[in-house]
Amino acid sequence: MDKIEVTFTVNEKKVTVKTAPDKPLLDVLREDLLLTGTKQGCRTGECGACTVLLDSKTVNSCLVFAGQMEGREVVTIEGIANGDKLHxxxxxxxxxxxxxxxxxxxxxxxxxxxxxxxxxxxxxxxxxxxxxxxxxxxxxxxxxxxxxxxxxxxxxxxxxx
Ligand code: FES
Ligand code: FES
Missing domain, CATH: 1.10.150.120 ([2Fe-2S]-binding domain)
Structure with missing residues (x-):
């Protein structure tokens, strides 16, 4: 499948990635953006290890695909603390x-x-x-x-x- 360019916001920072549209957001976060705090468990929406906020709603990032991400806002575990101050x-x-x-x-x-x-x-x-x-x-x-x-x-x- 041809790669596409997708721009979205992660932890208040705009990012652009070139990726296959069917790559799970979980893998985009972990592999393309090196945000490995989001964990990979079942990859089938059962375990919640990959939970992130997408447009202020919790989602299993293993079930969201890069092709759905244009213009959207993600918060991962890396975006929860306030600098050095834990949430x-x-x-x-x-x-x-x-x-x-x-x-x-x-x-x-x-x-x-x-x-x-x-x-x-x-x-x-x-x-x-x-x-x-x-x-x-x-x-x-x-x-x-x-x-x-x-x-x-x-x-x-x-x-x-
Ligand atoms: S990895 Fe288990 S719900 Fe996504
Ligand atoms: S799975 Fe080990 S602390 Fe929850």
């Missing part, structure tokens, strides 16, 4: 000891950020629903859910101050 979600996951192998964590952070951007005070059920597409084989989720709750509290407190 409250990242801090909370560390504080709660919620990370084991870490493979699922970039996708979980993206899904949890999407939730907290839309719902500042999610209950346990809402957090579990938001993370239902992100499989973690290590942790049993309870510390992850607790970390999302405590980061939501921190974000609310800093908004109040």
């Amino acid at each position: 409250p979600l990242q801090e909370a996951l560390i504080e709660e000891g919620a990370v084991q192998c870490g493979f699922c964590i970039p996708g979980i952070i993206i899904s949890a950020k999407d939730l907290l951007d839309k719902n500042a005070e999610p209950d346990e059920k809402e957090i579990k629903e938001a993370l239902a597409g992100n499989l973690c084989r290590c942790t049993g989720y309870s510390k992850i859910v607790k970390a999302v709750q405590s980061s939501a509290e921190k974000i609310r407190e800093s908004a109040d101050n």
